[in-house]
Amino acid sequence: MANGVQSLDRALRILEVLASSDRGLGISEVSRRVKLPASTSHRLLSTLSHRGFVTQLGDETYQLGHKVVEMGQTYLEASQLCRTVRPFLENVGGRTGESAFLVVADRGEAFYVDKVESPRMLRVFSRIGHRAPLYCTASGKILLSGYADDQLKRYLKQTRLIRLTRNTITSAAALRAEVQNIRHRGYAYDLEECEGGARCIAVPLCGFNGRVLAALSVSGPSSRLSRKKMEEVAGFLTGVGKQISAQLGCSIA
Amino acid sequence: MANGVQSLDRALRILEVLASSDRGLGISEVSRRVKLPASTSHRLLSTLSHRGFVTQLGDETYQLGHKVVEMGQTYLEASQLCRTVRPFLENVGGRTGESAFLVVADRGEAFYVDKVESPRMLRVFSRIGHRAPLYCTASGKILLSGYADDQLKRYLKQTRLIRLTRNTITSAAALRAEVQNIRHRGYAYDLEECEGGARCIAVPLCGFNGRVLAALSVSGPSSRLSRKKMEEVAGFLTGVGKQISAQLGCSIA
DNA sequence: AAGGTGTATTCCACGATACGGAACGACTTT
DNA sequence: AAAGTCGTTCCGTATCGTGGAATACACCTT
Numbered sequence: 233m234a235n236g237v238q239s240l241d242r243a244l245r246i247l248e249v250l251a252s253s254d255r256g257l258g259i260s261e262v263s264r265r266v267k268l269p270a271s272t273s274h275r276l277l278s279t280l281s282h283r284g285f286v287t288q289l290g291d292e293t294y295q296l297g298h299k300v301v302e303m304g305q306t307y308l309e310a311s312q313l314c315r316t317v318r319p320f321l322e323n324v325g326g327r328t329g330e331s332a333f334l335v336v337a338d339r340g341e342a343f344y345v346d347k348v349e350s351p352r353m354l355r356v357f358s359r360i361g362h363r364a365p366l367y368c369t370a371s372g373k374i375l376l377s378g379y380a381d382d383q384l385k386r387y388l389k390q391t392r393l394i395r396l397t398r399n400t401i402t403s404a405a406a407l408r409a410e411v412q413n414i415r416h417r418g419y420a421y422d423l424e425e426c427e428g429g430a431r432c433i434a435v436p437l438c439g440f441n442g443r444v445l446a447a448l449s450v451s452g453p454s455s456r457l458s459r460k461k462m463e464e465v466a467g468f469l470t471g472v473g474k475q476i477s478a479q480l481g482c483s484i485a
Numbered sequence: 486m487a488n489g490v491q492s493l494d495r496a497l498r499i500l501e502v503l504a505s506s507d508r509g510l511g512i513s514e515v516s517r518r519v520k521l522p523a524s525t526s527h528r529l530l531s532t533l534s535h536r537g538f539v540t541q542l543g544d545e546t547y548q549l550g551h552k553v554v555e556m557g558q559t560y561l562e563a564s565q566l567c568r569t570v571r572p573f574l575e576n577v578g579g580r581t582g583e584s585a586f587l588v589v590a591d592r593g594e595a596f597y598v599d600k601v602e603s604p605r606m607l608r609v610f611s612r613i614g615h616r617a618p619l620y621c622t623a624s625g626k627i628l629l630s631g632y633a634d635d636q637l638k639r640y641l642k643q644t645r646l647i648r649l650t651r652n653t654i655t656s657a658a659a660l661r662a663e664v665q666n667i668r669h670r671g672y673a674y675d676l677e678e679c680e681g682g683a684r685c686i687a688v689p690l691c692g693f694n695g696r697v698l699a700a701l702s703v704s705g706p707s708s709r710l711s712r713k714k715m716e717e718v719a720g721f722l723t724g725v726g727k728q729i730s731a732q733l734g735c736s737i738a
Numbered sequence: 739a740a741g742g743t744g745t746a747t748t749c750c751a752c753g754a755t756a757c758g759g760a761a762c763g764a765c766t767t768t
Numbered sequence: 769a770a771a772g773t774c775g776t777t778c779c780g781t782a783t784c785g786t787g788g789a790a791t792a793c794a795c796c797t798t
Contacts, residue, residue: 236532238784239756240496244536251556254563259775269758274776279489283497284592292775296560298591298614301598303504304557305614307549310507338551339537345554361551361558490756492785512746522787527747545746 242268243276247285247296256293304361313446314346316479317437320448320472321348328465330452331356335371335434336445338363340387342372345446356430356451367393367407368400370422370434371447376407377414378436378444384411399425419466419473420447424454431457433465435473440481448473495521496529500538500549509546557614566699567599569732570690573701573725574601581718583705584609588624588687589698591616593640595625598699609683609704620646620660621653623675623687624700629660630667631689631697637664652678672719672726673700677707684710686718688726693734701726 249265250257257265263273277294280286284299308314317334325332325348334346341363349355358364366372366387376384393402401407414420422432434449450465457465502518503510510518516526530547533539537552561567570587578585578601587599594616602608611617619625619640629637646655654660667673675685687702703718710718 236535237492237496237528239490239492240529240532241536243490243493243496244533244538247556248536251559260773270775271758271760271777272756275490275756276493279493280497282489283494283501285497296556298589298596300553301557301560302596302614302616303500303549304554305612306504307554309612343551343555359558359562361555363555491754492756513744523746524748524787524789525785528785531747 250296256295328450330450333449335447337375368426370420370432371449373420374434374436374447377411397428435469438477438482503549509548583703586702588700590628621679623673623685624702626673627687627689627700630664650681688722691730691735
């Protein structure tokens with residue numbers, strides 16, 4: 233069996249289906265989506281609900297249970313990276329007045345692990361747990377710059393560089409050049425490459441031996457982030473990034 | 486089988502074990518804790534990691550995967566309650582300058598669903614996904630006040646009222662009286678009943694037909710929350726609670 | 739270098755266990 | 769009243785998960 237234990241794999245698919253729907257689903261709806269007989273779904277769902285991963289609302293619908301929230305949050309709390317970065321994140325948010333994010337690479341995407349939101353009315357919003365492409369975000373490009381050459385090559389081969397705004401980098405050659413550039417500059421910009429009107433600055437966070445573990449980024453509207461302001465933030469972030477890296481056991485740089 | 490599908494139940498137990506440890510665990514350690522042969526744990530773990538619920542670090546240890554964070558966050562975002570309450574929560578946090586929480590009852594405990602943290606250095610901190618007893622928190626007592634009489638009776642029978650501070654209510658009779666009191670007063674206090682130095686005010690959020698769905702609370706240090714200040718906050722919160730309840734479809738009150 | 743431990747992982751024959759069609763009861767809809 | 773939902777329960781079958789044994793690797797100690 234390719235995916236290991238059948239019943240477990242099916243149950244996880246059910247969880248994903250429940251997560252993908254913004255309301256609760258009935259058994260038959262779940263069964264339809266995961267392509268299983270109702271009796272099988274029912275059996276799996278009742279096991280899931282015994283353990284609190286799923287809750288059964290009165291009106292015959294199943295929803296994700298509180299357990300998944302609990303586990304997700306525990307995971308974040310437990311994460312060494314998150315614990316270390318949190319106070320810096322708050323500092324960066326406070327000093328810049330913009331939203332700040334902690335981002336890691338997961339399965340070829342940028343994954344938002346933690347955030348501090350700007351207090352301003354107009355602010356960049358991103359959920360924790362949100363995913364975004366690597367090639368068009370400042371954090372993503374930082375993470376790409378930590379890829380080894382063959383890793384980057386593989387990434388470029390299996391990723392379509394879709395145009396999201398008129399500034400999105402859509403050619404592999406240009407992206408390769410950008411990554412080169414970022415590598416010796418030490419920080420990355422996103423100049424409305426992902427979403428119109430939003431700019432972003434990111435720096436790498438490195439662990440021992442200098443491997444890139446994550447990216448720290450600041451995002452805000454172009455109206456507040458002029459080129460000059462971005463340079464300022466880049467300088468500030470670079471310093472913070474080095475401090476964090478040192479705390480994470482990085483002796484280089 | 487009491488707990489339904491065996492393999493799934495075992496896998497969920499493995500997830501819980503991984504969540505309960507703040508570092509990654511090796512296969513043999515996992516096997517020891519869930520009392521399963523290593524080969525079985527291995528099979529389940531590899532299925533879990535195929536679906537991203539578990540990640541395998543290089544050095545032979547398994548950790549919860551990003552999927553659980555993603556799902557947990559999706560759950561919160563999707564939740565109707567959370568979406569409705571969020572803006573009010575920010576408002577309450579801003580107006581009072583203290584931490585504000587959205588809390589629901591889950592399995593006889595208070596479950597923290599969302600929060601806004603105080604900007605002050607000294608502030609009440611609680612994680613999203615955190616659990617606390619019902620009997621000694623303002624939110625918890627609000628949630629108890631929404632229990633039907635037989636539900637409350639059952640709760641009192643199966644819960645030990647452990648003394649956490651010198652103000653903790655530890656007799657069933659006193660708690661029953663407190664709940665009665667809260668029911669017609671419409672808000673609850675926690676006067677250092679749970680943690681020394683911390684006070685709290687909570688109001689109920691009701692859905693259609695007036696059933697208590699959740700509690701909205703404000704927590705801060707006793708030094709800033711004088712009795713007079715608490716009364717003020719209680720008045721303010723009561724109004725906000727009614728607004729939210731109306732939005733949640735509550736026509737009563 | 740040999741012998742010990744501790745890991746993680748793969749294999750396989752056995753039989754427990756999960757499977758899914760069918761049947762049920764309680765609903766709406768036609 | 770009939771035909772469609774829906775969720776849930778039952779049960780005989782064979783599939784699928786099981787766990788011990790074997791393997792492989794890394795690390796100690798002797």
